[in-house]
Amino acid sequence: MNLLVVGGGGREHAIIKKLKENPQVETIYALPGNGGIAADAVCVPEIGAKDIGKIVDFAKSHAIDFAVVAPDDPLALGCVDRLHEAGIPCFGPDAKAARIEASKVFAKNLMKKYGIPTARYEVFRDPKAALEYLRGASFPIVVKADGLALGKGVLIPQDMEEAEAAVKSIMEEKTFGDSGNEIVIEEFLTGPEVSVLAFTDGTAIVPMASSMDHKRAGDGDTGLNTGGMGTIAPNPCYTPSDAKTCMETIFLPTLAAMRAEGCPFKGCLYFGLMLTPDGPKVIEYNCRFGDPETQVVLPLLKTDLLTVMQAVENETLADLDVEWHDGSAACVILASAGYPGSYEKGKEITIPGNLPENVTVYHAGDQLSDSKLVTNGGRVLGVTATGKTLRAALSDAYAAAERIDFDGKYLRHDIGKRALSAMEG
Numbered sequence: 001m002n003l004l005v006v007g008g009g010g011r012e013h014a015i016i017k018k019l020k021e022n023p024q025v026e027t028i029y030a031l032p033g034n035g036g037i038a039a040d041a042v043c044v045p046e047i048g049a050k051d052i053g054k055i056v057d058f059a060k061s062h063a064i065d066f067a068v069v070a071p072d073d074p075l076a077l078g079c080v081d082r083l084h085e086a087g088i089p090c091f092g093p094d095a096k097a098a099r100i101e102a103s104k105v106f107a108k109n110l111m112k113k114y115g116i117p118t119a120r121y122e123v124f125r126d127p128k129a130a131l132e133y134l135r136g137a138s139f140p141i142v143v144k145a146d147g148l149a150l151g152k153g154v155l156i157p158q159d160m161e162e163a164e165a166a167v168k169s170i171m172e173e174k175t176f177g178d179s180g181n182e183i184v185i186e187e188f189l190t191g192p193e194v195s196v197l198a199f200t201d202g203t204a205i206v207p208m209a210s211s212m213d214h215k216r217a218g219d220g221d222t223g224l225n226t227g228g229m230g231t232i233a234p235n236p237c238y239t240p241s242d243a244k245t246c247m248e249t250i251f252l253p254t255l256a257a258m259r260a261e262g263c264p265f266k267g268c269l270y271f272g273l274m275l276t277p278d279g280p281k282v283i284e285y286n287c288r289f290g291d292p293e294t295q296v297v298l299p300l301l302k303t304d305l306l307t308v309m310q311a312v313e314n315e316t317l318a319d320l321d322v323e324w325h326d327g328s329a330a331c332v333i334l335a336s337a338g339y340p341g342s343y344e345k346g347k348e349i350t351i352p353g354n355l356p357e358n359v360t361v362y363h364a365g366d367q368l369s370d371s372k373l374v375t376n377g378g379r380v381l382g383v384t385a386t387g388k389t390l391r392a393a394l395s396d397a398y399a400a401a402e403r404i405d406f407d408g409k410y411l412r413h414d415i416g417k418r419a420l421s422a423m424e425g
Helices: 010-019 052-061 072-076 079-085 095-102 104-114 127-135 160-172 240-260 294-300 305-314 390-403 417-424
Strands: 002-007 027-032 066-069 121-124 141-145 183-187 193-200 205-207 216-218 222-225 230-233 267-276 279-286 328-336 359-363 366-369 372-375 379-387
Touching (some): 002 010, 002 052, 010 294, 010 379, 027 052, 052 079, 066 079, 066 305, 072 079, 072 095, 095 104, 095 267, 095 279, 104 121, 104 183, 104 240, 104 279, 121 127, 127 160, 127 183, 141 160, 160 183, 230 294, 230 390, 240 267, 240 279, 294 328, 294 359, 359 390, 379 390, 390 417
Parallel strands (some): 002 027, 002 066
Antiparallel strands (some): 121 183, 141 183, 193 205, 193 267, 216 222, 230 328, 267 279, 328 379, 366 372
């Protein structure tokens, strides 16, 4: 089989490595891919993830048997719709279903209409009206750009001064472009955060191992929000009781709501949850695999990934027994100094060739330059280890991360610390 994976980051590398385990897979093309992915797939750097027409033409001319559209932008732009029109089976939601991430307003209104637990909120198109509302609000509070913003469109003002700056940044200065034409202002929820990715064919749903992301740039959850500085799975805060509650009050109702709205969701649906004192609530939906959650969840998947994805496409997921490995996984992100602000590129990367078998390095922001691997992004590598225990997985991930080098390498040193504290009391 010839496969095509749209995207070029750590998430896509994790998907590609897992798809390669299927013996029927002959060639995997990555559009555009990156320098490290080139070791596992045929990269096509001249075709970007948002070049929908070129992606479809490539799929037709290269006899692609199955495609995976991984990032949010091409999903929202209708890449799956176009591939299906060309007769190519693929994994991912169509554009109408991708609105669950592409529009925060759509998602919040969906939850309100169908009684899915989430934070109280209001929607604003006028900055003056938003500021007037905020003057009567309690802080901290959450301000979200409506549209896609590379995972950075959520601000949490601690007081009115910060709230004014947030509204000005999103709605007037257009920090996130047209994504800030509308904003959602919602109450600040408290409790442990949990990420649950789930395979779904629109009716059946199979949650994956839960995970815990670490969004802040600095140790102790300080600094700016990032796309994620590390993850662990499973999340010890997410109990079997929580899983049961979420299935009954969030997961299945969300699928039913999407079907009722005429946009059934097929693909990977990401639930960003908060375990509040009033029970689990939805913070956000994503219409695709999370990054870097994918880098700890897929290594724990025992069932063949391509088989699962085909069952989603064929709407036969209920007939498949999806199994998981015991144990834990931990991912430590190696970033460029300055991320998520400005950072330098082109720093040569050195990765030892004798890393342990339980350690995988996922390439996120690098490229090949004169046959050398060099940095080309903020989040450069994801170093993932699996282990019988979370402590063992973290120990191995950090040991491997220390052996990898590039000028300006930056990492958090406390990934999994909160999870260990939760487990050990």
